[in-house]
Amino acid sequence: MPLSIGIIGLPNVGKSTIFNALCAGKAAVENYPFCTIEPNQGIVAVPDPRLEMITELSPSKKVVPAFIQLFDIAGLAKNASKGEGLGNQFLGHIRTVNAVAHVVRCFDDPDVVHVDGTPDPVRDAEIVETELIVKDLETVERALEKIEKAAKTGDKDALSKSEPLKKARSLLEKGAAIQDGTFNGKESAVLRELGLLTSKPVLYIANVDEQGLESGSAYRTSLEKYAAHKGRAVIALCGKIEAELTELPPEEQKEFLESIGRNEPGLNALVRAMYSLLGLQTFYTLNENENHAWTFTRGTSAPRAAGKIHSDFEKGFIRADVYRLEDLERYGSMSGIRNAGKLRSEGHEYVVQDGDILYFKFNV
Ligand SMILES: Nc1nc2c(ncn2[C@@H]2O[C@H](COP(=O)(O)OP(=O)(O)OP(=O)(O)O)[C@@H](O)[C@H]2O)c(=O)[nH]1
Numbered sequence: 259m260p261l262s263i264g265i266i267g268l269p270n271v272g273k274s275t276i277f278n279a280l281c282a283g284k285a286a287v288e289n290y291p292f293c294t295i296e297p298n299q300g301i302v303a304v305p306d307p308r309l310e311m312i313t314e315l316s317p318s319k320k321v322v323p324a325f326i327q328l329f330d331i332a333g334l335a336k337n338a339s340k341g342e343g344l345g346n347q348f349l350g351h352i353r354t355v356n357a358v359a360h361v362v363r364c365f366d367d368p369d370v371v372h373v374d375g376t377p378d379p380v381r382d383a384e385i386v387e388t389e390l391i392v393k394d395l396e397t398v399e400r401a402l403e404k405i406e407k408a409a410k411t412g413d414k415d416a417l418s419k420s421e422p423l424k425k426a427r428s429l430l431e432k433g434a435a436i437q438d439g440t441f442n443g444k445e446s447a448v449l450r451e452l453g454l455l456t457s458k459p460v461l462y463i464a465n466v467d468e469q470g471l472e473s474g475s476a477y478r479t480s481l482e483k484y485a486a487h488k489g490r491a492v493i494a495l496c497g498k499i500e501a502e503l504t505e506l507p508p509e510e511q512k513e514f515l516e517s518i519g520r521n522e523p524g525l526n527a528l529v530r531a532m533y534s535l536l537g538l539q540t541f542y543t544l545n546e547n548e549n550h551a552w553t554f555t556r557g558t559s560a561p562r563a564a565g566k567i568h569s570d571f572e573k574g575f576i577r578a579d580v581y582r583l584e585d586l587e588r589y590g591s592m593s594g595i596r597n598a599g600k601l602r603s604e605g606h607e608y609v610v611q612d613g614d615i616l617y618f619k620f621n622v
Pocket residue numbers: 267268269270271272273274275276331332333334365366367370465466467496497498499
């Protein structure tokens with residue numbers, strides 16, 4: 259399964275609207291015959307202009323993009339961490355995802371009820387974040403209690419976990435997320451076992467109205483300032499417009515986008531931001547049968563990258579021929595690139611770079 263993002267936020271802010279728009283109209287993707295696996299779970303292709311460009315220059319019968327997995331998580335109310343409503347159960351769903359997209363309402367609409375009367379993006383974001391922090395604090399305290407009991411029996415292993423947990427506790431007590439702290443490798447390993455909610459990378463989605471989209475708004479600006487302060491990204495889009503867009507046939511979609519001065523749906527930028535939030539990069543393989551985008555994390559060696567395609571490729575790895583989209587644009591084909599002396603041949607130690615086009619040579 260691809261890495262996953264959980265869509266979170268207060269109730270009624272547009273999470274499901276955005277989730278459904280993300281999953282709409284992408285049903286026939288190979289390997290994932292149904293985008294929406296369950297009503298609240300979907301697999302989404304990553305819109306990739308590089309893959310499109312590659313396919314224009316070097317057509318193939320099939321094109322396989324990269325994917326991410328999405329979860330639409332029900333709204334978190336104040337005191338969700340205390341088990342109020344269904345909130346507590348949904349906090350559990352956040353535990354299983356790799357990163358979080360936090361939808362914040364930045365639109366006025368008297369027809370859409372806001373849990374606290376009117377939107378206030380910073381207050382609203384903080385309500386949700388506080389719930390996650392309170393829940394984490396509870397988790398850490400429980401773990402510390404266990405450790406103290408074990409330590410009394412002389413369990414050295416338990417004792418070694420105590421310091422990282424205390425460090426996490428004091429961070430959470432200050433109202434900060436685990437993400438905002440600095441933990442070394444050993445400390446992180448201890449915390450990882452607990453699956454803390456605030457340890458996951460966060461991206462904000464400002465759900466704006468048309469004006470907020472075109473020229474910005476006070477709501478949007480306040481969220482952007484808040485996010486910048488935390489070193490997090492914001493993607494602004496209008497859930498309502500995105501949902502309407504998915505209903506249109508491609509031609510009309512294009513016209514509509516042009517009429518609002520855009521060349522692609524806001525969802526495309528959102529999915530790319532999610533992909534990079536997950537720390538993912540892409541390499542490509544191409545031939546006349548299939549142009550394929552493959553997902554990897556920074557620091558992956560050429561043989562490991564080959565292993566993503568087939569374990570035999572990794573076991574029998576000899577070398578990888580490497581080139582870039584720019585080379586393909588310039589010389590037209592891999593043989594053109596080779597003839598120009600621009601094809602690089604890399605060995606076991608090579609660290610794959612985002613955007614590399616690879617051709618593996620291997621023994622079986
Ligand atoms: N005006 C306006 N309304 C929106 C927008 N996005 C969503 N809505 C409306 O807001 C209401 C709630 O949207 P949902 O997507 O169901 O909200 P949610 O966050 O999933 O809500 P819960 O799952 O109950 O927490 C619906 O009536 C939507 O039509 C938007 O961009 N503008």
